Amino acid sequence: MTKNIYFASDFHLGSPNHAESRKREDRIVRWLNFIQPTCGELFLMGDVFDFWFEYKYVVPKGFVRLQGKLAEMADSGIKIYFFKGNHDMWVKDYFTQEIGMEIISDELLIERNGKKFFLHHGDGLGPGDRKYKFLRKIFRNPICQWLFGMVPPRIGMGIANGWSAHSRAASKAEEVFVGEDKEWLAVYAKEQLSKQHFDYFVFGHRHLPLTIKLSESSTYINIGEWLNYNSYGVFDGETLKLAYFEK
Structure with missing residues (x-):
């Protein structure tokens, strides 16, 4: 039997507080238990x-x-990929050493069962958002990361937790569809499609589950988040679709 491929993103564990994060973590683990029997590969997309x-x-x-x-799951033979997002871009080799996950820093291009996929967390792509794109270069700079690493963990984690408390995830606000021509990741996908064919463009980051047909043979899918939607993507070897867990 051909195993499914699953995609999930934007768990934002740790936000907005320990109690709510634990409830979300328990729900995610229930979901992993649910998909494990049919899972061949798992893509955690930032x-x-x-x-x-x-x-x-x-x-x-x-x-x-x-x-x-x-x-x-990794010990049972399931291949797991971990994409760096804009909140956890400082992942290094801990998860590779302890769990065996493959860390993906930017985009990943794959082909499965004759279908071509363009995979990326989604941050820093498309038009606009120049402020974040500038900050992203700083945050990903090895020297800046080394300097932050010199800050004692008690202070560094305190700074980070204060910043996290004011993040978009902490507000749990639901996103709204702004129109295909204004969805910046869909715009970016169309630009890439003009250069090379992909059957599926899969992103997180946007926080809104979306499926947009870009052409007769190409689809953009945003797999949403787990603060409001508990949404994920599942590829059964033929079609990639959005699904929802306990929703």
Whole structure:
């Protein structure tokens, strides 16, 4: 039997507080238990954590149920990919060493069962948002990361948690569709499609589950988030569709 491929993004674990994050983590683990029997590959497409920074000997505490479940799935032979999002772009090699996940920094181009996929968290793509694109270059700069790593974890994590408390995820506001011509990731996908064919463009980051036909043979899908929608993508070997868990 051909196994399914699953895509999920924007868990934002840690936000807005420990109690709500734990409820969300438990729900995500239930979802992983649900998909495990039919899962061949799992793509976690960014912002799994609302903040993550790996010091040389220190990582953020918590999230052990998710990590344990992912380790179990990886040990059973399921290939897991972890995309760096704009909230957890400072992931390094901890998850590769401890769980066996493959870390993806930017886009990943794959082909499965004759279908071509363009995969990316979605941050920094498309028109506009120049302020974030500038900050992204700073945040991803190795020297800047090294300097932040010199800050003691108690202070560094305090700064990060304060920033996280004012993030978009903390507000839990639901996004609204602004029109195909104004959906910047759809615009970006159309630009890429003019250069090379892909059957599916799959993104997170936008926080709104979306399916937009770009052409007769190409589709843009945003897999949404787990603060409001519990949405994910599933590819059964023929078609990629949005699905919802406990929604």
